[in-house]
Amino acid sequence: MVDIGDGENYYKKAPLPRIGSNLDRYKFGQSEGHFNQTGAMRMDLKVRNAVSKRRFALAELSLILIGLTIWLTFPAKTNAQNKYYPDHPDVRAMCDAALPNIVNATRDNKRGTLCALAVVQYYKRYESRVPRDNEFVKSMVEIIAPQFVAPNDIVDEQELYYPCLAMILLAEYDAKKYAPEIKRFLQKLKERQRPNGAFTYKTQPNSGDTSQTQFAALAMSVAKTHGFNVDVEMGKKALNWLCSSHQNGQWIYKLVYAGGGNGPGRPDPTANNQPGQSMQAAGLGSVYLLSDFLQLYQRSKSMSGSLSNKDIGLPRTVTIYVKPVDGEESMLNKQGPLVTFERGKLNNATKSGNVNLINNFSPYNYSWNYYFLYALERYAYFREQAEGDMRGLENWYDQTIDFMKGEQQADGSFPRGQDKKEVSIDATAFAVLFMVRSSEVINLPISTSVLDGGIGFENDQVIRQDDSGKIRGLEAEKSLSDMLDMLKDGKASQKQMQKLTESLKKQIVKFRKKDDKSRGEIKAFLRSMIGAKNYFRRLIAVRFLAGEQDMDNAPALIYALGDPDYRIAVEAHNGLRLISRKIDSLVLSSFAKENAPRDSAVLTEEEKSNLRQEFARVKKEWTDWYLKIRPGAELLD
Numbered sequence: 362m363v364d365i366g367d368g369e370n371y372y373k374k375a376p377l378p379r380i381g382s383n384l385d386r387y388k389f390g391q392s393e394g395h396f397n398q399t400g401a402m403r404m405d406l407k408v409r410n411a412v413s414k415r416r417f418a419l420a421e422l423s424l425i426l427i428g429l430t431i432w433l434t435f436p437a438k439t440n441a442q443n444k445y446y447p448d449h450p451d452v453r454a455m456c457d458a459a460l461p462n463i464v465n466a467t468r469d470n471k472r473g474t475l476c477a478l479a480v481v482q483y484y485k486r487y488e489s490r491v492p493r494d495n496e497f498v499k500s501m502v503e504i505i506a507p508q509f510v511a512p513n514d515i516v517d518e519q520e521l522y523y524p525c526l527a528m529i530l531l532a533e534y535d536a537k538k539y540a541p542e543i544k545r546f547l548q549k550l551k552e553r554q555r556p557n558g559a560f561t562y563k564t565q566p567n568s569g570d571t572s573q574t575q576f577a578a579l580a581m582s583v584a585k586t587h588g589f590n591v592d593v594e595m596g597k598k599a600l601n602w603l604c605s606s607h608q609n610g611q612w613i614y615k616l617v618y619a620g621g622g623n624g625p626g627r628p629d630p631t632a633n634n635q636p637g638q639s640m641q642a643a644g645l646g647s648v649y650l651l652s653d654f655l656q657l658y659q660r661s662k663s664m665s666g667s668l669s670n671k672d673i674g675l676p677r678t679v680t681i682y683v684k685p686v687d688g689e690e691s692m693l694n695k696q697g698p699l700v701t702f703e704r705g706k707l708n709n710a711t712k713s714g715n716v717n718l719i720n721n722f723s724p725y726n727y728s729w730n731y732y733f734l735y736a737l738e739r740y741a742y743f744r745e746q747a748e749g750d751m752r753g754l755e756n757w758y759d760q761t762i763d764f765m766k767g768e769q770q771a772d773g774s775f776p777r778g779q780d781k782k783e784v785s786i787d788a789t790a791f792a793v794l795f796m797v798r799s800s801e802v803i804n805l806p807i808s809t810s811v812l813d814g815g816i817g818f819e820n821d822q823v824i825r826q827d828d829s830g831k832i833r834g835l836e837a838e839k840s841l842s843d844m845l846d847m848l849k850d851g852k853a854s855q856k857q858m859q860k861l862t863e864s865l866k867k868q869i870v871k872f873r874k875k876d877d878k879s880r881g882e883i884k885a886f887l888r889s890m891i892g893a894k895n896y897f898r899r900l901i902a903v904r905f906l907a908g909e910q911d912m913d914n915a916p917a918l919i920y921a922l923g924d925p926d927y928r929i930a931v932e933a934h935n936g937l938r939l940i941s942r943k944i945d946s947l948v949l950s951s952f953a954k955e956n957a958p959r960d961s962a963v964l965t966e967e968e969k970s971n972l973r974q975e976f977a978r979v980k981k982e983w984t985d986w987y988l989k990i991r992p993g994a995e996l997l998d
Contacts, residue, residue: 444759447486447797452762456483456796458773462789464497468504471523472786477501478530479790479799486797491534502534509542516549519563524550525576529583533803536587540686547584550577551595557623558598559606561615569606569616569626574599575643575650575736582654583803588685590692593655593699600651603644604706610713611636612644638718638726639733645714646740649747652707655699658747715744719753724764729783731775731791734761735799742800758798765792888917899929907936915940915987916994922980927957927964927972934976937983947982950975 445452460483463476477498484492492498505527508515516524528546531539554560559569560577578599581591605625606616613634616626628634652658685691692699718740726733741751741758751757768775775788891902903921906914918940921933934949941947949957953975956968964972988994 443756445762446758447801449762451766452796453487455762455765455769455773456487456793458769459775459789459793459796460773462772462774463786463793464495466497466786466790468500470505470508470527473497473501474505474523474526474530475787476790478526478533479793481530481533482797482799482802483793485533485802493534498534502531506531506539506542509539509545514545514549516546516553517563521550521553521560521573522576525580528580529803532583532587532589536589536686540589543584543587543589543686546580547589547591550580551592553577554595554598557618557625558600558602559616559626560599567617568629569602569618571603571606571612571614571640571644571647574603575647578647578651578654579739582650585654585693586803588687588691588693590687591654593692596651596654597700597702600648600655600702600707603648603651604710607644607710607714610645610710610715610717612640612714614640633728637728637733638721638723639729639736641714641718641721642733642736642740645711645718646736646743648707648710648714649740649743653743653746655702656695657698657700657702657704657707711744711747715753722754722757724757724761727779730778731788731795732783734795735791737761738795738798739800742798761795765796888914891917891921896926896929899924899926900932903929903932903936907932907939910936910940912940912990915983919980919983919987922976922983926961927953927976928960930976931957934979934983941986947979947986949979 447453460480463479466473466476480495480498481491484490484495505515508527509531515527518524524546528543532543536543550560553563554577555566555569557569560574561568561570562573578596581596581599584591602625603612606612613628613636615629615632615634617629618624618626685693724734737757741754744751765775769792770776773789774785775792777783777785777788888902888906891899891906899921903918906917915937918933918936922930924930924933931949931953934947938947953972956964957972957975961969
């Protein structure tokens with residue numbers, strides 16, 4: 362149970378069933394018999410008798426995640442992109458024209474790193490791969506990697522822009538190979554954080570810099586995405602500073618403070634603190650990003666969709682499992698909020714910040730315009746994750762692409778800003794990062810090779826990426842431990858889950874051969890899946906528990922009679938008939954037998970209403986039956 366700061370629990374409590382086995386209770390959230398958005402029923406694996414710590418060392422009972430599943434595809438038109446999107450012919454042509462300008466960039470550390478990152482994101486978007494064979498990108502990685510271990514460490518530089526971008530480039534290029542450098546960076550980054558949570562110039566320790574704090578936050582997020590463990594307190598402190606440093610929803614460039622530096626500070630009179638869109642997008646976008654990093658919001662929008670796979674031969678619906686660098690127990694695989702945080706403070710920052718940005722939005726910003734657009738895209742991505750849309754700025758991408766069409770030069774570059782601070786090569790790199798929607802593609806796994814022509818890969822197949830980056834076909838999981846891993850992860854493809862439901866018989870036989878303690882743990886886990894959001898996860902759990910024919914599974918199956926998908930309710934009913942041996946006494950009506958097996962999406966409201974009443978009746982009958990057998994049991998409604 363996690364308190365986010367305003368007294369609300371991440372999961373709600375409910376009456377607990379007593380089922381006479383080693384499962385002590387369920388935790389779940391409900392609303393009118395349907396599952397709530399947190400994923401509904403969660404299981405509290407408290408066991409009446411102490412269980413040996415060795416249980417989780419058992420290979421078949423590890424119940425750890427297979428790894429981060431990231432869908433390799435994006436929808437052609439994501440939210441807030443009505444006219445243009447990254448694969449739109451006009452946008453692709455603009456990116457193609459811009460690319461030679463940054464590929465031929467100087468090998469200067471800072472500028473070259475920014476350009477190399479833009480090249481990587483271009484290839485991930487349009488060719489679904491990391492261009493390890495690109496000489497420019499390769500040379501930049503070879504230049505910057507040694508700087509993370511040299512005596513004059515890269516993180517000891519005056520500012521944090523370059524170190525953060527350099528770490529991100531290493532992570533994107535080969536996170537496993539450069540894991541020591543990245544881990545050292547994360548430790549040094551923590552040392553650079555000010556007492557109040559801000560990041561700033563090394564020679565200005567009594568200041569808080571919104572611009573640099575956003576890049577430190579981005580580095581944390583990318584490291585987590587690649588499976589590194591990042592200190593959550595560092596993220597929490599940064600978020601707290603950002604939520605405290607704005608004034609009525611407006612962020613500025615730099616604040617200064619005296620003494621211990623525990624407060625946000627006051628505007629620095631020596632800095633250019635004129636309010637503008639650039640720092641607004643930097644501050645507000647980082648609030649959303651760090652909230653996502655700390656998992657304070659449940660993501661209300663999946664960015665999965667359709668990124669073209671034509672150049673690497675993968676079907677559009679293939680899923681890739683990527684093993685986290687820091688292992689399956691990394692923070693990437695943890696569920697729910699990672700810290701407690703004052704929700705009122707967070708909501709105030711996002712609400713007031715959105716009003717400010719919406720009221721003043723323009724794709725043109727006098728100072729560092731393309732730097733602003735890079736921050737704008739990041740803000741949009743993480744706001745969409747948290748809220749599902751960009752209400753008030755629905756056409757932000759369309760407006761900006763139209764503006765950029767008028768800006769792009771004949772050679773494909775983008776112009777130097779009017780204030781003469783943002784040089785053309787920087788502007789062009791930032792422009793590419795904006796157009797390809799860098800925040801989307803930075804979450805894609807790499808793939809450096811495939812089977813010839815994609816042979817061996819089926820639609821909806823799940824594939825693994827090995828340590829070298831190669832991807833290999835993965836047959837449908839057949840072992841009991843694999844099944845448990847898939848269920849625990851919850852992100853396998855629909856087709857793979859469907860195949861699993863068709864191969865449960867052998868697994869149930871293997872299950873019955875296990876010792877009582879092992880079976881109890883597995884059953885406890887499977888009962889928790891009765892309330893999962895995914896249809897196939899619930900279906901597998903119900904079929905397995907029904908096929909095991911254990912009286913202790915009856916309460917979970919009775920609960921499943923209220924499933925919003927009546928196909929699962931039928932499975933639960935049939936399972937109870939087998940467990941009770943009442944094959945003919947408790948039966949469904951002919952209407953239910955005919956319509957319950959249909960997909961709920963095609964049922965009419967009248968048919969749904971009739972089925973609801975039918976299963977309410979059946980559920981009551983099964984409840985009465987069970988309470989006669991076990992009078993002291995408490996069942997969920």
